[in-house]
């Protein structure tokens with residue numbers, strides 16, 4: 407992080423940290439207008455943050471001193487900014503209109519992007535209109551996406567978010583966990599003859615996905631015979647040879663490229679299940695929403711740039727106020743999985759402690775992300791946000807219109823009331839004026855000064871949804887640049903992919919090889935082996 411620019415931010419934080427949002431609003435009638443920006447169908451009101459115009463100027467100076475503009479251009483133009491993996495980072499190209507060109511190593515990637523999109527559209531239409539039939543001639547009614555992490559969370563979250571746009575006769579299911587229960591419970595809900603499995607894996611080697619895909623394939627072959635696999639399995643991957651080795655014909659494979667990171671892959675072929683659910687036209691509108699926010703991020707002045715503003719506010723609280731986490735609170739049930747999706751996007755991207763020079767950073771980086779839809783959270787964890795000892799900045803996300811309008815005014819009344827209460831609190835005198843007995847005044851007083859962002863759009867549509875996801879993608883990118891860390895690798899995930907291999911052998915080998923872990927791990931594995939042996943001898947006796 408640029409130390410001079412950060413010192414200048416902290417100088418201003420030290421001057422303003424005792425100011426209360428209540429007073430900032432009282433003193434400045436223009437505050438809400440001053441701290442509101444809009445783009446791609448979204449309005450961001452960030453006036454309920456602990457900022458003054460001067461503090462915002464200094465935060466923006468931090469962004470400039472970090473070379474943010476240059477880095478944005480580098481990402482959008484296909485430079486290999488994912489340096490530890492030697493790759494470009496071009497999820498933004500996936501949403502480009504056809505006339506744009508973007509070169510990676512001198513080759514324009516856009517023709518390939520649009521060829522795959524075309525293939526996805528043709529296939530989705532065939533599944534949706536019943537033209538693609540299962541082995542016994544019946545149309546598809548169930549689509550099962552088998553993938554994990556970036557090959558699951560995006561389409562799973564988006565299928566739920568855009569459910570009002572989905573074709574009712576088709577149901578999408580998602581299997582990710584290697585715990586067999588996940589697959590088993592989904593298989594109870596589907597008919598083999600009418601089920602399409604989409605095996606989604608960038609590498610086509612991920613243990614969990616391969617185990618689930620293998621079991622799903624055995625289940626289907628057991629019901630309909632091996633010859634049925636061709637009509638019931640398609641793949642999304644970057645590795646054609648591995649897809650073919652699994653037994654899926656390359657013509658039923660939808661490709662993407664190494665420059666699409668897993669957690670940024672929803673707008674690639676990884677979104678195939680979503681496109682089947684909502685149809686190509688809605689999918690295209692979603693891409694347009696993503697693109698609108700991409701263009702805003704790329705071109706808007708930093709002081710009006712939604713992702714940049716949100717990134718800077720996040721850094722203010724993480725590094726200036728020591729906040730450990732932030733909460734994402736969508737007041738829309740369709741966004742129930744949005745926080746889970748953001749957990750991967752943010753925590754996998756910026757959960758890093760080494761900077762781009764290979765040095766350990768001396769400040770906090772990626773925060774903990776959590777959240778639930780309003781109003782459920784209000785009856786659970788909001789207490790801690792209102793009166794706990796920790797500072798938890800929140801993003802409130804809401805819509806002026808609902809797809810299910812019956813209670814919408816009530817929902818939104820909560821939405822607006824919560825951010826106001828968090829900012830202004832309730833003083834001891836206000837409690838007394840309400841007749842609160844003196845001994846209860848300390849408990850019924852609310853300090854307030856709890857910062858929130860409010861994001862408001864007209865309606866949850868494919869376009870506003872796409873813009874919302876892109877907003878957070880670019881917020882996370884901006885923070886990575888300012889912290890000077892690499893946001894697009896994930897060595898911690900890779901570690902998990904190899905760790906289990908050795909232990910699996912130790913759990914399953916007949917001769918129970920000697921264990922050389924720490925004493926705790928040795929004892930736990932021994933206990934598990936004993937239970938496994940007992941279970942095996944019990945089933946042998948029956």
Ligand code: G6Q
Pocket residue numbers: 554555556557606607608609610611612615667668669670754896899
């Ligand atoms: C995402 C991560 C990770 C990845 C999964 C699945 O950015 O790299 O979550 O998406 O591990 O990997 P595959 O798609 O290769 O199966």
